[in-house]
Structure formats: structure tokens, C-alpha cells
Amino acid sequence: MSDFNKRYIDFCKPFIDAIKEVYSTMLSSEVTASDPQIKKDATSKGDYSAIMGINGVFKSDDGEKNFKGNLILSWPEETYIKSASAMLMEEYKEVTDEIADVGMEICNITMGNAKKVLCEKGYFIEMSTPTSVSGPKHKISVLEGVTTIVTPLKSSHGEFYIELNYEDY
Amino acid sequence: MALDTSMKVIVIDDMMTMRKIITKMLKNMGFSNIQEADDGATAWPMIEEAHASGEPFQFIVSDWNMPKMSGLDLLIKIRATEEMKATPFLMITAEAEQSNVVKVVQAGVSNFIVKPFKPDTLKEKIEKIFA
Numbered sequence: 001m002s003d004f005n006k007r008y009i010d011f012c013k014p015f016i017d018a019i020k021e022v023y024s025t026m027l028s029s030e031v032t033a034s035d036p037q038i039k040k041d042a043t044s045k046g047d048y049s050a051i052m053g054i055n056g057v058f059k060s061d062d063g064e065k066n067f068k069g070n071l072i073l074s075w076p077e078e079t080y081i082k083s084a085s086a087m088l089m090e091e092y093k094e095v096t097d098e099i100a101d102v103g104m105e106i107c108n109i110t111m112g113n114a115k116k117v118l119c120e121k122g123y124f125i126e127m128s129t130p131t132s133v134s135g136p137k138h139k140i141s142v143l144e145g146v147t148t149i150v151t152p153l154k155s156s157h158g159e160f161y162i163e164l165n166y167e168d169y
Numbered sequence: 170m171a172l173d174t175s176m177k178v179i180v181i182d183d184m185m186t187m188r189k190i191i192t193k194m195l196k197n198m199g200f201s202n203i204q205e206a207d208d209g210a211t212a213w214p215m216i217e218e219a220h221a222s223g224e225p226f227q228f229i230v231s232d233w234n235m236p237k238m239s240g241l242d243l244l245i246k247i248r249a250t251e252e253m254k255a256t257p258f259l260m261i262t263a264e265a266e267q268s269n270v271v272k273v274v275q276a277g278v279s280n281f282i283v284k285p286f287k288p289d290t291l292k293e294k295i296e297k298i299f300a
Contacts, residue, residue: 025286087186099186101185112263112265116264
């Protein structure tokens with residue numbers, strides 16, 4: 001395995017662990033991850049996506065490398081509504097303004113938790129602010145040549161997806 | 170300080186989701202006099218005004234990472250203001266690195282919680298502040 005691939009895997013795992021922790025603690029659901037896949041086009045599998053940019057510096061004995069990427073969590077509408085209902089401890093039947101930033105908060109907490117673990121591995125991330133995109137088959141484009149890994153996740157509120165891309169230079 | 174759930178509380182977070190969760194958890198603990206603000210910059214004039222009116226906030230629960238004024242900057246401002254520097258301040262953060270913990274402790278935070286958290290954790294942290 002190349003050094004880059006090793007760093008890619010090293011980099012992605014804490015995000016999967018973090019989303020499991022968020023769902024277990026605040027949404028009363030265990031999450032299981034299926035095999036990761038390479039994302040083939042810009043179309044999201046979910047109807048609602050929360051996105052956070054990842055920028056930072058990787059420090060090792062060999063020196064320093066800048067890195068950048070994105071964390072994207074994407075939920076089909078039904079999973080989103082059920083997840084929001086669990087997190088807010090209130091039942092919602094549709095997407096309203098009241099639950100509009102639930103996905104961004106889940107993304108924010110996931111990033112914060114992964115950041116701590118990555119910091120211990122030499123990846124120092126500058127925290128950014130989450131944004132969101134919604135609508136069926138919405139597209140999230142990344143720079144040409146950047147690979148995005150999609151991991152399907154299963155929870156008691158339904159299936160959703162975590163996407164990560166990473167490049168260093 | 171004994172825990173008096175009739176005290177005046179302000180919950181500050183830029184995410185409506187987190188404000189709703191914290192407010193709900195506080196209400197479940199018996200708190201009833203709760204106001205909300207969506208940023209440190211929005212909260213500061215509310216805190217000043219409440220103080221000037223003679224009914225100051227007696228407990229501040231704030232997120233750290235907010236766009237206009239962070240929870241840390243708000244905490245520093247509170248601790249630097251003579252008449253409100255003793256106000257109990259609970260910081261809620263998604264970032265748990267040791268360096269961050271040191272920063273809030275040095276700034277005089279009363280206690281802090283790392284997200285994600287359960288209602289019991291919030292209760293426990295609050296009880297410790299007012300023990």
C-alpha cells in the first residue's frame with residue numbers, strides 16, 4: 001500500500017468512529033458501516049447533505065504536508081426526519097425550519113470528535129463551519145482528480161452515507 | 170451555591186438544534202427561566218441589559234465555536250467585567266483536544282462538556298458547578 005493510501009485510510013477511520021459515537025450518544029442508535037466505495041459521480045445518495053471543509057497540516061518525522069478535503073454526511077429524507085426526531089426528542093413528520101440544521105450539527109460534532117483523534121496521529125485540522133445542500137439527487141462536486149470514498153451506514157433511523165475526500169501536497 | 174432551578178439562564182449556540190436540545194434538557198431538570206441567543210455577539214447585549222435591569226443571568230451555557238463571537242471570547246469578556254465575573258459559565262464544545270481544555274480552564278470556565286453528550290452528563294456537570 002502506498003504511503004498516500006495509508007494516510008487516506010488513517011484519515012478516514014476516525015470520522016466513521018465519530019459518527020457511530022454521535023448516533024449512539026445523542027440519537028439512541030447504533031450505527032454499522034458497510035464496505036466503503038469509490039464515489040463515481042457528483043450525485044449524492046441522500047436528499048439532505050451537510051458538508052464541512054477539512055484543512056490542516058500533517059506532521060510526521062518525515063516533515064510536514066498540508067492537506068485538504070471534505071466531510072459530507074448525506075441522508076435520504078426519511079432517515080433525516082427520523083434522525084432529527086431522535087436527536088431533538090420530538091417527533092417530526094416532515095423537514096421544517098426547526099430541523100434544518102440538525103444535519104449540520106451532527107456533521108460539526110462528528111468533525112470535532114474525529115479532529116481530536118487525528119490530532120493525536122499528527123493531523124492538525126482547522127475547524128470550519130458546516131453548510132448544507134438539499135434536494136433529490138443534488139450534486140456535490142470536488143476538484144478533478146480527487147477521490148471521494150462513500151461509506152453506507154445503517155442505523156435504526158434508516159440508512160445514510162458518509163463521504164470523505166482527502167488530498168495532501 | 171445550591172442548585173436553584175428558578176434561576177435565570179441563557180443558552181447560546183449558533184445552531185438551533187443544539188439550543189433546542191439544551192433547553193429541553195434544562196427544562197427536564199426543572200429549569201423554567203431560560204432565554205436563548207444565537208451567537209456570543211447576540212448574547213453579550215442581552216447579558217448587559219439583564220444586568221442593568223437588576224435581573225442578571227445567573228447561569229450561562231454557551232457553545233464555543235460560533236461565527237461572530239466565540240464562547241471563549243464571551244467567557245473572557247464576562248470574567249473581565251467586575252459586576253458579572255462570578256457568573257457560572259458552562260462551555261459546550263465539539264472539540265476535545267487537550268489544548269482547548271487548557272484554554273477554557275485558564276479563561277475561568279466553571280465546567281465544560283464535550284459533544285456528543287447525554288442528558289445525565291449535562292445534569293452532572295451543572296450539579297458540580299452549583300455543589
